[in-house]
Amino acid sequence: MGSKTGAATAERGHKTRADLRLPAMGTIAEVVPPPDLERLIHERMRLGIVSALAVNPSLTFNELKALLKTTDGNLCIHARKLEEAAYITCAKSPGKSIGGGPAKTRYRLTAAGRRALERYLDHMEALIRATREH
Numbered sequence: 001m002g003s004k005t006g007a008a009t010a011e012r013g014h015k016t017r018a019d020l021r022l023p024a025m026g027t028i029a030e031v032v033p034p035p036d037l038e039r040l041i042h043e044r045m046r047l048g049i050v051s052a053l054a055v056n057p058s059l060t061f062n063e064l065k066a067l068l069k070t071t072d073g074n075l076c077i078h079a080r081k082l083e084e085a086a087y088i089t090c091a092k093s094p095g096k097s098i099g100g101g102p103a104k105t106r107y108r109l110t111a112a113g114r115r116a117l118e119r120y121l122d123h124m125e126a127l128i129r130a131t132r133e134h
Contacts, residue, residue, distance in 0.1 A: 046069060
């Protein structure tokens with residue numbers, strides 16, 4: 001933006017770039033999430049999975065899929081990452097031998113997963129507090 005354009009903008013009552021100032025805030029460390037924020041849980045779909053399992057003793061694959069409004073592939077990928085981190089367990093019940101019913105996959109939150117979620121929530125609450133205080 002040149003000075004001619006800036007002057008015309010100021011004449012019309014609009015703020016120029018030079019007029020814009022950021023409000024005084026604390027240090028950046030006070031408002032940025034800590035580096036040990038649980039990145040695995042921070043992803044939206046994985047946060048949804050662990051949150052749903054935190055308030056339910058267990059959920060089937062189809063229940064999670066419907067609750068989170070996602071696709072089979074998306075849920076599989078994110079559930080696998082949480083399972084690899086030992087945050088959730090996955091148990092497959094055998095299908096019905098007569099009648100050919102499908103096997104059911106059931107997920108549960110592990111103690112490690114619950115601790116990780118609690119740490120994550122503590123970090124997010126601290127971030128929210130710090131942001132609102134400024």
